[in-house]
Amino acid sequence: GAGVSQSPSNKVTEKGKDVELRCDPISGHTALYWYRQSLGQGLEFLIYFQGNSAPDKSGLPSDRFSAERTGGSVSTLTIQRTQQEDSAVYLCASSPGLSTYNEQFFGPGTRLTVL
Amino acid sequence: KQEVTQIPAALSVPEGENLVLNCSFTDSAIYNLQWFRQDPGKGLTSLLLIQSSQREQTSGRLNASLDKSSGRSTLYIAASQPGDSATYLCAVGSGNTPLVFGKGTRLSVIA
Numbered sequence A: 001g002a003g004v005s006q007s008p009s010n011k012v013t014e015k016g017k018d019v020e021l022r023c024d025p026i027s028g029h030t031a032l033y034w035y036r037q038s039l040g041q042g043l044e045f046l047i048y049f050q051g052n053s054a055p056d057k058s059g060l061p062s063d064r065f066s067a068e069r070t071g072g073s074v075s076t077l078t079i080q081r082t083q084q085e086d087s088a089v090y091l092c093a094s095s096p097g098l099s100t101y102n103e104q105f106f107g108p109g110t111r112l113t114v115l
Numbered sequence B: 001k002q003e004v005t006q007i008p009a010a011l012s013v014p015e016g017e018n019l020v021l022n023c024s025f026t027d028s029a030i031y032n033l034q035w036f037r038q039d040p041g042k043g044l045t046s047l048l049l050i051q052s053s054q055r056e057q058t059s060g061r062l063n064a065s066l067d068k069s070s071g072r073s074t075l076y077i078a079a080s081q082p083g084d085s086a087t088y089l090c091a092v093g094s095g096n097t098p099l100v101f102g103k104g105t106r107l108s109v110i111a
Helices: none
Strands: A005-007 A010-013 A019-024 A031-037 A043-050 A065-069 A075-079 A088-095 A110-114 B004-007 B010-014 B019-025 B032-038 B044-051 B056-059 B062-067 B072-077 B086-093 B105-110
Touching: A005 A088, A010 A019, A019 A088, A019 A110, A031 A075, A043 A065, A043 A075, A075 A088, B004 B086, B010 B019, B019 B032, B019 B086, B019 B105, B032 B062, B032 B072, B044 B056, B044 B062, B044 B072, B072 B086
Parallel strands: A010 A110, B010 B105
Antiparallel strands: A005 A019, A019 A075, A031 A043, A031 A088, A065 A075, A088 A110, B004 B019, B019 B072, B032 B044, B032 B086, B056 B062, B062 B072, B086 B105
């Protein structure tokens, strides 16, 4: 596709359920990033991938959060036992390489609401 | 730790005005600075990317400047239009680390 796509666009879930968020980066982009944007807050970095590898997972808010990337392409962010404070817009971005010399291109985001 | 601040947090102007959005960062050892636009309920659209060796970039009615030594960038919007209404985010890149974002300036252009 022409840009980064994310699915679903909206997700409403009940507290305690698990959710999976998907990101399809721009074809050929080796670097992929996940961010979270909570109401009234700036963008919070969660995790990045270079290829299928995530060298630094320290940005994940808790051990309920995990992410994987397969085939150097699609990535999924999984939140287990969701809590109300997980409600936010989850944004994915990709770039041609890991270095921040490269421009990042963002997807439309997934709006997660935990009831 | 890099911190990015954007002032003002919100701005309302009449159509046709020229305006300036400000971004400051605490660590001048940056590789680049990127300005984004975010419409309500949408993702981020990249507007301009300035590498650390550059002083400004222009795209249409937008001009972004970078002064690394003082830790500042400005986004100048000429002849503002209602369609420019959005939140504008500034983000700083420093090597193989994630972008650090400011909290944005919410712009309203009144017809």
